[in-house]
Amino acid sequence: xxxxxxxxxxxxxxxxxxxxxxxxxxxxxxxxxxxxxxxxxxxxxxxxxxxxxxxxxxxxxxxxxxxxxxxxxxxxxxxxxxxxxxxxxxxxxxxxxxxxxxxxxxxxxxxxxxxxxxxxxxxxxxxxxxxxxxxxxxxxxxxxxxxxxxxxxxxxxxxxxxxxxxxxxxxxxxxxxxxxxxxxxxxxxxxxxxx
Amino acid sequence: xxxxxxxxxxxxxxxxxxxxxxxxxxxxxxxxxxxxxxxxxxxxxxxxxxxxxxxxxxxxxxxxxxxxxxxxxxxxxxxxxxxxxxxxxxxxxxxxxxxxxxxxxxxxxxxxxxxxxxxxxxxxxxxxxxxxxxxxxxxxxxxxxxxxxxxxxxxxxxxxxxxxxxxxxxxxxxxxxxxxxxxxxxxxxxxxxxx
DNA sequence: ACAATGATACAGACCTGTCTCTACCATCGC
DNA sequence: GCGATGGTAGAGACAGGTCTGTATCATTGT
Numbered sequence: 001x002x003x004x005x006x007x008x009x010x011x012x013x014x015x016x017x018x019x020x021x022x023x024x025x026x027x028x029x030x031x032x033x034x035x036x037x038x039x040x041x042x043x044x045x046x047x048x049x050x051x052x053x054x055x056x057x058x059x060x061x062x063x064x065x066x067x068x069x070x071x072x073x074x075x076x077x078x079x080x081x082x083x084x085x086x087x088x089x090x091x092x093x094x095x096x097x098x099x100x101x102x103x104x105x106x107x108x109x110x111x112x113x114x115x116x117x118x119x120x121x122x123x124x125x126x127x128x129x130x131x132x133x134x135x136x137x138x139x140x141x142x143x144x145x146x147x148x149x150x151x152x153x154x155x156x157x158x159x160x161x162x163x164x165x166x167x168x169x170x171x172x173x174x175x176x177x178x179x180x181x182x183x184x185x186x187x188x189x190x191x192x193x194x195x
Numbered sequence: 196x197x198x199x200x201x202x203x204x205x206x207x208x209x210x211x212x213x214x215x216x217x218x219x220x221x222x223x224x225x226x227x228x229x230x231x232x233x234x235x236x237x238x239x240x241x242x243x244x245x246x247x248x249x250x251x252x253x254x255x256x257x258x259x260x261x262x263x264x265x266x267x268x269x270x271x272x273x274x275x276x277x278x279x280x281x282x283x284x285x286x287x288x289x290x291x292x293x294x295x296x297x298x299x300x301x302x303x304x305x306x307x308x309x310x311x312x313x314x315x316x317x318x319x320x321x322x323x324x325x326x327x328x329x330x331x332x333x334x335x336x337x338x339x340x341x342x343x344x345x346x347x348x349x350x351x352x353x354x355x356x357x358x359x360x361x362x363x364x365x366x367x368x369x370x371x372x373x374x375x376x377x378x379x380x381x382x383x384x385x386x387x388x389x390x
Numbered sequence: 391a392c393a394a395t396g397a398t399a400c401a402g403a404c405c406t407g408t409c410t411c412t413a414c415c416a417t418c419g420c
Numbered sequence: 421g422c423g424a425t426g427g428t429a430g431a432g433a434c435a436g437g438t439c440t441g442t443a444t445c446a447t448t449g450t
Contacts (some may be wrong), residue, residue, distance in 0.1 A: 011429065021297075029224050032405055038261055043430040048407065106309065113365050114301065114309050117222055119304055131365055155374030156381075163358025170308050171326055171353055179350030183382060190381045227439060238396045243441065342391070 012050040014040040022059050024108055028058055030117050058112070058123040060148075065108050066130050073137065083190060084145040086155065088138075092184035095161065096177040099168030107165035134158065145192055153191040160184055207245040211234040215256050219303055223253055223318075243286040249282050253307070253318040260303050261325050268332065279340040280387060283333075283352065290356065292362030302360035322328035329353065340387055348386040355379055 009017075018040035022031040037044050046189055051057040068115055078096050079085040098104060105111070108119045109127040143151035164180045203210075213235035216225040228249055232239050246252040271289050275281040293299060300306070304322040311319045333352055350380035359375045 026308065027313075029310075031210035033407080034405075041430090044407085044432085045409085046429055049428085050253055054406070058229050080222055105312075111309055114306055115222065115224075117220075117225065117300075128365065135366065152374060154375060156378040158380060159355060159358035159362050159374055161358065162355065162361035163356065164367070166305055166357035166361050170305055171357070172329065179347060179354055181352060182347060183351040183368065186382055186385045187378060190385065228441080229439080235397090239441085240443085241395060241397090244394085249440070 009041075010085045011042050011046040015042055015047050015050060015057070016060060016064065019057055020056065020064065023058065023061050024105055024111075025103075028112060036038070055121070058116075059126055062112060062123055062130070066126070066133075067128070076182060077141075084141040085188060086189055088141050088145065089181065089185055092157075092160070092164075093181040095164050096180035099164055099180070100177055104168050106169040110162065110165055129160075134161070142191070145188070147188075147191045149191065155189065156187050156191075157184065160187065198313075206235075206237050206241040210237055210242050210252070211255060211259065212246060214252055215259065218253065218256055219300055219306075220298070223307060250316070250318060253311075254321055257304065257307060257318055257321045259323070261321070261328075264325070268321060272336075279336040282338050283340065283377070283383055284380055287352075287355070287359075288376040290359050291375035294359055294375070295372055299363050302357070305357065305360055326353075327355070337386070340383070342384065342386045348382065351382050351386075352379060355382065358363040 015036065019031070019036050022036060022039065032048065033044070034187055036057075037047055047057070051060060052107055072094075073091065076090050109130045109161040113131075114116065115126055116127075125188040135154060137160055139154040140152055142153045142157070147153040160180070163178070168177065212229065214226070214231050217231060217234065217303055228239065228242065231252075232242055242252070246255060265288075268286065270283040271285050275285055302326045308319055308322040308326075311322075313319065314339040330349060330353055334349040337352070339350045353373070355378055359372070363372065
């Protein structure tokens with residue numbers, strides 16, 4: 001995503017790009033405002049004119065990630081129109097590849113929720129809202145795939161999804177993280193093979 | 196674990212108890228030395244006489260958790276001697292209950308690794324070592340349970356385990372987190388039912 | 391008397407957020 | 421055409437707070 005181009009993007013975008021990269025790679029609490037402005041070559045007041053506070057910048061970072069995540073989801077499922085069962089499996093196969101990427105550092109929403117534990121933090125609320133949205137989409141797919149118990153399958157798959165995010169950073173799974181796709185296939189087939 | 200008793204435990208223990216509770220509940224970076232000494236009623240120099248640094252205290256916290264985790268594991272598996280398949284299922288059933296506990300805040304090792312991303316951090320090394328140990332124990336059980344492909348089952352189960360840790364904090368699974376036990380059972384039976 | 395501990399002040403670093411000052415550049419009035 | 425104006429942005433000082441870690445001194449129990 002995104003190239004260098006004429007090097008003159010507006011300040012707001014440069015700030016958000018830099019913040020997104022640093023927040024994701026090093027963590028939200030670990031990255032200070034000064035680091036962000038230094039790396040994006042922007043004045044401090046440019047940051048505070050575009051974002052009310054660091055919290056606000058964190059929210060913008062998460063909101064942009066929500067859009068990107070939704071686009072990724074749509075892109076993968078669109079390859080198997082009208083076939084929710086294959087769509088679900090494709091999502092987990094793609095997830096297995098994604099966590100193999102050298103830049104992968106876990107799920108930005110899960111990480112944000114882990115770092116920001118204050119229930120009143122708006123960024124935390126965003127992260128939890130994202131997880132609920134994922135849950136709803138998974139549930140709808142489980143229903144239309146004809147799962148015997150959609151609630152259960154949805155819960156199992158979201159467990160697996162969170163596990164893949166956490167594991168990619170901390171564990172060393174087998175080559176290609178084949179465990180992700182195979183576990184998903186086993187659960188999906190087990191839940192839909194009623195007939 | 197641990198009661199109040201005569202209120203006069205040595206300073207080192209009081210510090211470690213307080214630090215463990217705060218680190219686990221609020222996060223490592225979010226809890227400062229001053230908070231720990233205030234809550235444990237200890238002088239700052241008593242902390243620094245017993246621990247070389249905050250990093251050192253974090254390591255002690257993780258090391259104690261490793262001992263407790265190993266004890267929990269042994270306690271659960273000891274209930275089904277000589278039956279690795281049931282032992283594995285029992286571990287996940289117990290895990291499903293544990294993440295329902297109101298004080299549950301995820302896996303302390305995963306959280307530590309998420310907060311401390313510097314590869315040179317000794318506490319991070321401890322957390323990763325713990326995950327490797329869990330993996331080895333799971334692998335041994337998968338082998339002795341006669342799994343068709345022990346590597347795969349071990350990877351799948353560790354994914355599920357990490358997912359349960361992450362999900363308990365961020366998602367709201369169904370009642371009793373039954374998804375954890377049911378998913379584990381499905382994967383274990385699927386991998387061992389070769390005969 | 392002596393070792394362990396409590397209390398407290400302090401140094402130095404870092405963090406967020408505010409403020410001022412300057413430079414550039416487009417647009418508008420004339 | 422041309423100077424004035426206003427919006428955007430860079431640079432950097434600064435305030436007020438928090439963090440880790442050290443040093444000093446008083447107190448307590450044995």
